Amino acid sequence: MFATGRIGIRVLVAAALTVLATVGFPGSATAADQRAALGGGSGIVLGGQSACTLTTIGFDRDDRMVGLTAGHCAELGMSVKAERMPQAGIIGTVAAVDHHDDYAVIEFDRGKVHPIRQVSSxxxxxxxxxxxxxxxxxxxxxxxxxxxxxxxxxxxxxxxxxxxxxxxxxxxxxxxxxxxxxxxxxxxxxxxxxxxxxxxxxxxxxxxxxxxxxxxxxGMVLDDINQSGVIGTGFKPL
Incomplete structure (x- = not known):
């Protein structure tokens, strides 16, 4: 037999809350847990089929979260997903492409991306x-x-x-x-x-x-973006 009085019930409830706080309810992951960590060197999937690599991530002069990749990987308006976290869904969109100089600018969803400075080495x-x-x-x-x-x-x-x-x-x-x-x-x-x-x-x-x-x-890529005035103008890495 164990105590069932008020003190006993309080102890049992406190213990149960402690366990739930540690383990968490099913499907109760925080928003931060669902964000994709991305930085220079991360794999990205564009348009659901083209796997390429992110050059860098940061913010432009209008405080938009943006990143760069090779232009031959992208077309304007393509969706972008994180290769290693597909469950995050679409995390960004190709906002500008220059196929001649081979670069593309991606605008990321702040609610779905956690920008990082280091990927591997x-x-x-x-x-x-x-x-x-x-x-x-x-x-x-x-x-x-x-x-x-x-x-x-x-x-x-x-x-x-x-x-x-x-x-x-x-x-x-x-x-x-x-x-x-x-x-x-x-x-x-x-x-x-x-x-x-x-x-x-x-x-x-x-x-x-x-x-x-x-x-x-x-430097040439960033200068060209700045001269064009597209999304990504004034880019600075994280």
Missing amino acids: TLIGGIGAPPREGDVVCKNGRTSGFNCGVVWDTHRWWFQNQVCSRPGDSGGPVTIGDRLVGMNIGHIGVKVLDVTVFDIVCQHPGAPIHDPAVASQI
Whole structure:
């Protein structure tokens, strides 16, 4: 037998409330639990079919939460979902696309996205100066993950570098330290005996042959967005 008086009932009720507070009611997850954590290097799905990588996330001059990815991944108005949290549903929409310069701007739903600065080994603390030949840059992509390589040559809008880049890595951040310097947009596509060289490079980073990855200069991308006045103008990373 156990106490059933007022004191006993109070003790039992308090204990029950403590258990419920710890375990939670079924389906009672908070709104924060349902938000998708996204940052530079996160996998995203555009239009329900194209899997690419988020370059970075932050806010524009009008305090909208926005992010960037490669333009060839997107079309204007496409829905965006988080690859690793599909249960969050549609978390954003492609708000601007430039297929010529290969970038896209995504406007995110604040109620569905929790922006983060670090994904895996990539921490984005700000925008960096364009890389120079011989610099070592690092890329983070949803397909091949985090890896680094030397910069072979640079141009006004883009640079070639020796990182592993596979389909789905498009849009991935390219960094030096914690500075974002580029947006990965693909690789040259060199073939030897009908074998695409990037397959060899990704499996054997020390291979003497290489298939350079190509990245856009992030400063040029942001300047172009600012000049166009579209959503994303005045972007600053988180």
